[in-house]
Amino acid sequence: MEDPLLIVERLKTHFPTRYGTVRAVDDVDFEVYKGETFGLIGESGCGKSMTALSIMRLIPTPGNIVAGKILFKGNNLLKISEEEMRSIRGEEMSMIFQDPMTSLNPVFNIGYQVDEPLIFHKKMGKKSIVERTLEMLGKVGIPSASSRRGNYPHQFSGGMRQRAMIAMALNCDPDLLIADEPTTALDVTIQAQILELIKGLKEEFGLSVLLITHNMGVIAEMCDRVAVMYAGKIVEVAETKELFEKPLHPYTRGLMMCLPKVNQWQDRLYSIDGTVPNLVDAPAGCYFSNRCKQANKQCLTEKPPLCGEENNHLVACFEQMKK
């Protein structure tokens, strides 16, 4: 494979609170290759979004990145100045959000908001900016773009707003698109359309996509490779097909079992017993040990490293290391 576009190395993002430090992102490693869709899956609060915001260097206060490296095109994003970072945001990497109802500013018309990244980054005349925006709006599937340009967000449906967000994110032709649960707030038919759209644009623009979701179906549909996150840590990384066929980490297996199955009758859906440990005074061992049926003594005292050889399938579990 080519060189990775984005390498996240031992990233730690912590939030000091009055009860102690919350390790929202705890030693996270992964890389996103050029032209790849990399999925990050995990339940609410496991640190997916914070990982994304760390890459953007837009951690909300009081959080901060305490350790690690984020190499984007070989540059460590944690070392460069705010000014340089700003020139990367929107121009080389951009982001779309979960709720298109709130991610567009209600007082500006759609056209202006899609123009904005170009105004910030490109020295282009008004005419060519408007042309470019109309072209983008057409590409994301907004019909009669020239008249819709002047519409305000409240005149757009949820799906249309998400399309406009995508147009805005891709207007400067970035290399990396971070999609933070882009379809969670949309209904199912629109979800499929938006996913198809992202897929198509990815090919067209040669994008890499970091797709954050808690939906296994979205992962299966979209991603080349997947990382499973649990309590701020990545517990398993594999190619999508491999992960679905041969999930190794007990948490991943649990997630798979939670999915309803089409071909067999189930009275109750499976659920993983127990809850996520409190990240303020996190357990010494594996964070999943309190919910894991296979947990042994080692699991309770040591943290399993993320390792594995076969098919680039990495897993953080002592049980699997033995095999």
Place this chain on the structure above:
Amino acid sequence: MSLSLSTPIAIFKTNIELIRFLIKRKTSLIGLIIISIAFSVSITAPWISPHDPINVDMSHMLESPSSSHLLGTDVLGRDILSRMIWGSRISLQVSIISVFTGLFLGLFFGLVSGYYGGRIDYVIMRVVDILLSFPTLILALAISAMRGPSMGNTILALSVAMSPRYTRLIRGIVLSIRENDYIAAAKTSGARDTNIILRHVLPNAAPPIIVQATLSLASATLAEAGLSFLGVGIRPPTPSWGNMISGGRAYLRIAPWISIFPGFAVMLLVFGFNLFGEGLRDFMDPRMRNM
């Protein structure tokens, strides 16, 4: 960046559109008419006032409204109508300038405090707390008394006294706007802080600020009257609606017109400002515009 590139914010849209909108709504139209009358009266004061507003004429003291003195005369025989016409200049100037200056101070500190948070926010808000612990009028009185009575000092005192309220209001609004995804979206597309504050936060904060400002025009008018009454505001013989009201206080039983007419003028102007502000608010909210 070029600011001229598409002008999407309603505030900066053509004034023609705004005026058309305000005329379409009856309440706004009334407000607009009242304010326009007040403005034209104050501008044309030298030509339309029937008598000299300062000239003392003891032979006509405390006369009730008649054909020669339409709204009567005060204790020094000065024509109430003429004094009101000239007084409108003072009242409009003091209230509008002090509200705008106060608003400007409040905007600056409120935006900075709300957007950046942290230590700056803490310092600004504690200063605001201290200033707010005095009633507005007392604070204005203290500033005015320190600097002596004049129109400039009255404006200064009122704007400084009103600014903490704006600061707190604006900070609160900014805090809620700051959390919106579109602010994050603007950041992820590489916007600068100043750009986010001025282009994304401010327009969204505008409606409540404008409502507050129009309401303050009323209280500024009243505060000016209060300061004038206490002798630290506009000094007689220069007429202001405020000092006319307080000047007639002693003769309320025998010559109520001295106080009633300027009082009515204050009320009408405040009413006009409120109706106008409401229309402005609805215009600025794109969702309300087509209603």
